Amino acid sequence: MRNSQRKLFIMIIPAFVLLILFVYFPIVKGGVVAFQNYNLFDLTNVHFIGLDNFKAVITDRNFNFWRICLNTALWIFVSLFFQFVLGFGLALLMRKPFKGRGIYSALVFYPWAVSGFAIGLVWAWMFNGQFGMINDLLLRLGIINNNIGFLSDPKFAMMSVIIANVWYGVPFFAIMLLAALQSVPKELYEAAEIDGATKLRQLFDVTIPYIKPTIISTTLLRTMWIMNFPEIIYGMTGGGPANSTNILATLMINKIYKFYDYGQGAAIGFIIMSILFVYAFFYLRLTSSKEVVL
Amino acid sequence: MTTFKKVLKITALALYLIAALLPFYWITITSLKDSKEIYSFPLKYWPSKISFNSYKQLFSFANFGIYFRNSAIVSLIAAFAAMIISMFSGYALSRLKMKRFKNRILLALYFTQMIPGFIIMAPLFTMLSRFQMTDKLSTLTILYITMVIAFSTIMAKSFFDRIPISLEEASMIDGCNIIQSLFKIVFPLTLPGLAAIFSFAFVNIWNELFLATMFIFSDDKMTIPVALNSFISKAGISWDIMSAGLVVSLLPTMIIFAFAQKYIIAGLTEGAVKG
Numbered sequence: 384m385r386n387s388q389r390k391l392f393i394m395i396i397p398a399f400v401l402l403i404l405f406v407y408f409p410i411v412k413g414g415v416v417a418f419q420n421y422n423l424f425d426l427t428n429v430h431f432i433g434l435d436n437f438k439a440v441i442t443d444r445n446f447n448f449w450r451i452c453l454n455t456a457l458w459i460f461v462s463l464f465f466q467f468v469l470g471f472g473l474a475l476l477m478r479k480p481f482k483g484r485g486i487y488s489a490l491v492f493y494p495w496a497v498s499g500f501a502i503g504l505v506w507a508w509m510f511n512g513q514f515g516m517i518n519d520l521l522l523r524l525g526i527i528n529n530n531i532g533f534l535s536d537p538k539f540a541m542m543s544v545i546i547a548n549v550w551y552g553v554p555f556f557a558i559m560l561l562a563a564l565q566s567v568p569k570e571l572y573e574a575a576e577i578d579g580a581t582k583l584r585q586l587f588d589v590t591i592p593y594i595k596p597t598i599i600s601t602t603l604l605r606t607m608w609i610m611n612f613p614e615i616i617y618g619m620t621g622g623g624p625a626n627s628t629n630i631l632a633t634l635m636i637n638k639i640y641k642f643y644d645y646g647q648g649a650a651i652g653f654i655i656m657s658i659l660f661v662y663a664f665f666y667l668r669l670t671s672s673k674e675v676v677l
Numbered sequence: 678m679t680t681f682k683k684v685l686k687i688t689a690l691a692l693y694l695i696a697a698l699l700p701f702y703w704i705t706i707t708s709l710k711d712s713k714e715i716y717s718f719p720l721k722y723w724p725s726k727i728s729f730n731s732y733k734q735l736f737s738f739a740n741f742g743i744y745f746r747n748s749a750i751v752s753l754i755a756a757f758a759a760m761i762i763s764m765f766s767g768y769a770l771s772r773l774k775m776k777r778f779k780n781r782i783l784l785a786l787y788f789t790q791m792i793p794g795f796i797i798m799a800p801l802f803t804m805l806s807r808f809q810m811t812d813k814l815s816t817l818t819i820l821y822i823t824m825v826i827a828f829s830t831i832m833a834k835s836f837f838d839r840i841p842i843s844l845e846e847a848s849m850i851d852g853c854n855i856i857q858s859l860f861k862i863v864f865p866l867t868l869p870g871l872a873a874i875f876s877f878a879f880v881n882i883w884n885e886l887f888l889a890t891m892f893i894f895s896d897d898k899m900t901i902p903v904a905l906n907s908f909i910s911k912a913g914i915s916w917d918i919m920s921a922g923l924v925v926s927l928l929p930t931m932i933i934f935a936f937a938q939k940y941i942i943a944g945l946t947e948g949a950v951k952g
Contacts, residue, residue, distance in 0.1 A: 498884030
């Protein structure tokens with residue numbers, strides 16, 4: 384038996400060689416880069432500059448940092464709220480088997496398998512100011528009289544990218560919550576029914592408490608994931624117009640892919656990670672769950 | 678259930694379905710229109726004449742065949758390799774007896790799912806260019822294996838956890854060594870799980886944009902997401918080619934999802950990390 388435990392050790396090695404080489408090692412270096420002057424066009428001049436990258440990011444005139452933080456909060460929490468509510472609704476609807484549920488779920492869950500970038504592009508076309516389907520439908524229904532520049536008007540741009548993000552995230556919550564719902568023992572409902580609880584009461588007194596661990600872990604994970612998820616915005620607006628849809632993650636991409644300023648990019652990454660750690664800590668405290676069911 | 682409630686439920690299910698499919702419908706219809714019709718009023722919800730011009734342009738003028746081939750090769754190889762590697766690491770994590778060590782390893786795996794990927798871009802880039810490994814599809818393949826390996830391992834572990842260890846013990850009493858019992862007893866039982874890991878990895882790799890943008894410069898090595906990105910010009914997007922490109926880029930994940938949906942969903946709920 385000892386011998387086979389040793390073989391098990393060997394089996395882990397390939398996966399960890401990859402992770403150490405291409406994730407753990409670079410991330411340590413990435414932490415260092417946040418405190419360095421590090422520009423791809425100026426690699427001979429890499430040196431430590433203390434907190435200058437952080438200062439530069441926070442005081443950047445072209446990218447108002449506090450505005451971007453506010454955008455990030457909006458992007459996360461409004462998206463998350465609607466993703467969760469609509470996903471939960473879908474899970475409840477799909478809970479009892481019905482004819483064709485297999486095909487139905489293949490179709491309704493498919494958005495999950497599409498790339499965020501492709502989703503961004505598809506929705507950019509849906510929201511197109513001239514030839515987009517959404518403008519056309521709203522005009523035909525008489526809800527608006529003139530085309531709206533959903534992605535070119537700062538008033539509408541954030542709402543538009545959030546709608547795309549909600550659409551993208553509903554399948555995730557529906558899948559996870561559906562699985563959790565199916566684990567709720569039937570006896571609990573029978574007991575509640577004997578006590579005369581209405582369906583609505585049953586939802587709040589039986590269902591939600593029972594699947595609470597899943598709700599906590601999915602919303603927590605999803606928050607982290609949405610925060611690190613710039614693809615939809617990148618495909619739809621690139622952060623514009625006038626910064627109205629820039630979030631921390633898209634700002635990071637701008638710094639890295641447009642300005643080649645890895646130092647500032649890493650500083651933003653550092654900020655994102657710190658926010659997430661603090662958030663996760665308080666979230667778990669408030670929901671008083673010591674162990675997330677991952 | 679009363680009839681009224683039934684109607685209400687069916688209506689709600691139908692609304693969800695319409696909302697999920699409408700964007701796909703619109704992009705597909707656009708790709709089948711003549712390029713003049715895309716930009717003319719009133720908007721048509723069915724092309725007046727189905728035209729494959731956008732697709733012809735996509736594959737002749739825009740070289741999309743090459744990008745498709747690159748994406749297919751990289752995704753298939755990386756997903757397959759990730760499946761094999763995580764088969765072993767997941768099995769080992771499931772069967773190792775040292776609790777503390779095991780938990781640390783799991784924590785190290787979960788940690789990779791939390792960090793913003795862009796923070797490692799710069800160091801990775803300098804490291805790989807020092808070894809002249811940039812602008813190579815093989816490098817991209819290795820990076821993609823790494824990208825999905827943590828989650829694949831977590832998924833694989835949860836699948837192996839459900840196979841009772843007594844099966845292996847019985848086979849070892851019969852004289853199999855650990856490797857033999859692995860291949861004869863354990864792996865065949867986890868085939869659905871392995872299918873889930875493969876599809877999962879494939880979908881994520883097929884969709885990846887930013888690593889590919891960073892590490893590939895030559896036109897003949899671009900993957901589909903990079904190519905789509907290059908269709909965005911300062912002047913805007915020509916939606917005839919773009920819509921056709923998007924439809925082609927959706928096809929493989931659509932096929933995979935249709936076949937492996939059940940396993941993917943099981944994997945997602947077991948692993949529960951990747952969104």
